[in-house]
């Protein structure tokens with residue numbers, strides 16, 4: 127699985143996971159963001175360059191230099207609450223970057239990592255044929271990015287991904303994913319409050335990276351929109367209990383609470399994705415997307431050891 131250079135735009139939780147997977151397969155990978163990522167990508171065979179995606183001229187210079195055959199748009203802003211407070215900036219960043227990369231990288235295959243927030247949460251199962259109705263400013267910005275990219279790029283896919291989870295170290299400062307936040311707190315014997323009326327289909331970071339890499343290397347045409355969710359539809363409270371059990375922590379440390387009392391109040395009630403297409407594509411038909419119990423079992427050892435002080 128090697129070829130033309132790959133450019134991963136955004137070096138956070140999801141971008142770094144995808145870059146690591148592409149580098150492991152032998153692809154020359156460059157990761158970009160405004161600030162260096164927490165984990166230096168040289169450690170896993172990729173490299174990092176500074177870029178602000180709102181600076182179209184800088185994007186053009188980078189693309190002239192790298193000439194990537196594959197681009198993954200996986201940048202922020204990703205904080206739903208921040209986007210709600212800064213809807214114009216969120217829209218400009220997401221839709222603007224889609225426009226910039228579609229225009230300036232016309233020969234590249236571009237995968238945009240999108241979100242279940244393009245749905246309002248009314249349906250417990252959102253497939254590729256469910257009509258979109260963005261839940262919030264973040265969802266509107268991502269939907270506009272999808273539309274712009276799919277209208278302008280010759281080869282592009284909007285890969286809508288459910289809540290992603292994976293390992294983050296105890297000293298990361300602020301954990302970006304729900305699983306890691308729960309796991310670190312539960313290990314320390316801390317209580318975790320989680321909504322019992324907010325459903326999601328969590329998907330393991332490694333599975334997101336696997337599917338993205340397979341799409342980038344598919345030797346066949348791809349549908350414009352694909353969904354990637356895990357096979358289990360769970361509430362955050364149920365999921366936190368699964369995490370506790372996998373870590374050997376008391377399950378009663380998890381307190382189920384109403385979503386309205388939490389920071390997830392502006393999120394869709396059903397943040398769930400299922401795919402009618404992924405399992406039938408030659409590129410992805412052999413990929414098994416793992417459920418929350420297997421994901422927790424796989425990650426548990428990474429969270430083992432004495433709690434951070």
Ligand SMILES: NC(=O)c1ccc[n+]([C@@H]2O[C@H](COP(=O)([O-])OP(=O)(O)OC[C@H]3O[C@@H](n4cnc5c(N)ncnc54)[C@H](OP(=O)(O)O)[C@@H]3O)[C@@H](O)[C@H]2O)c1
Nearest residue numbers: 136137138139140159160161178179200201202204289290
């Ligand atoms: N995490 C999930 O569960 C999930 C699920 C579905 C979809 N997604 C999508 O995946 C994308 C990334 O999510 P994530 O969880 O990896 O977010 P993240 O950890 O917050 O990472 C976002 C990355 O984007 C970079 N970035 C932000 N503004 C930028 C700018 N103006 N120019 C260049 N880089 C910029 C950030 O670095 P700097 O701040 O240093 O620039 C950071 O590296 C988001 O678009 C989100 O919609 C995520």
